[in-house]
Amino acid sequence: MPSAQIVPTLLARLRQAHPDARYELNWSTPFELLVATILAAQCTDERVNRVTATLFQKYSGPQAFAEANTPELEEDLRPTGFYKQKAKSVQNMSRELLAKFGGEVPRTIEGLVTLPGVARKTANVVLNTAFNLPSGIIVDTHVARVSQRLGLTKKEKPEDIEQDLMKLVPQDQWTFFGPATVLHGRYTCTARKPKCEECPFNDLCPKIGV
DNA sequence: CTCCCGATAT
DNA sequence: ATATCAGGAG
Structure with a gap:
């Protein structure tokens, strides 16, 4: 057949x-889903949720991540694995988001993919899940x-x-x-x-x- | 193609 | 012991 x-x-x-x-990731804003999805690389949702539960209390949005002390952020992300890479991605993504999109998560795959640490999979998760947009699969x-x-x-x-x-x-x-x-x-x-x-x-x- | 990297299932 | 886990960058 x-x-x-x-x-x-x-x-x-x-x-x-x-x-x-x-999605089984916990989030309350598109930005939080974007961060959680970056952290989800090679890591279970359950472990990401454990980390983000306290992470999103400590860092309220892109501004907070942009200004974060990098070694401290690395420690905060350590349990998700690839923590140096992910800290750099989350921090630079936040800075780019502020610089290019006024801190607002873009609603197009072309816009999202320009952000550090974001490729098609992460972009589709955010667009499909947070915005209900059929940007791709x-x-x-x-x-x-x-x-x-x-x-x-x-x-x-x-x-x-x-x-x-x-x-x-x-x-x-x-x-x-x-x-x-x-x-x-x-x-x-x-x-x-x-x-x-x-x-x-x-x-x-x-x-x-x- | 390699590297990043800790936690868990098998 | 080791394969695998909601990948992406250089």
Whole structure:
């Protein structure tokens, strides 16, 4: 069966499994979601949430991060891993945000991607989740793995996978498909021991790469 | 392609 | 012990 044919079934069953799929990062403003998403690289949401709970009390917005003492910020971010890189990204991102966008998170992928530490995945998370804009499809390690196993793409690079998915999935489903597929990958189609027995797509999955 | 880097599941 | 985890920059 061509992969395009299974997409409507896929979307219907995804909705059953994850009716209110949304990101599991905690945030109260688009800026906080942007910071949290940068911190989420190679790190679980749970650990990011543990850090941001106190982080966002200490640093109230882009101005506070821009003026922060860098070694101190590094320590604040240490539990998320890559902490020197992430401290630099968050601080420089905040400075650029103030300099170029008046401290307001831009609502376009072109604008977001100019910020340090922000590429398509992070930009799509912010636009899809905070602004409900179908700017593209979030492709992280989970979406990539699930899409490959289901035979929706044979590509390796996230940007190429996103292109394939955008052709297959109707645009008004993009903001649902991304987060829902992330959850499916996180809890069912896991990297190491995928739970194929309890997977709602078991009957239509070629199980590529499993 | 390599590097950044700590925490957790297997 | 080691692969992997909501990636991105140089």
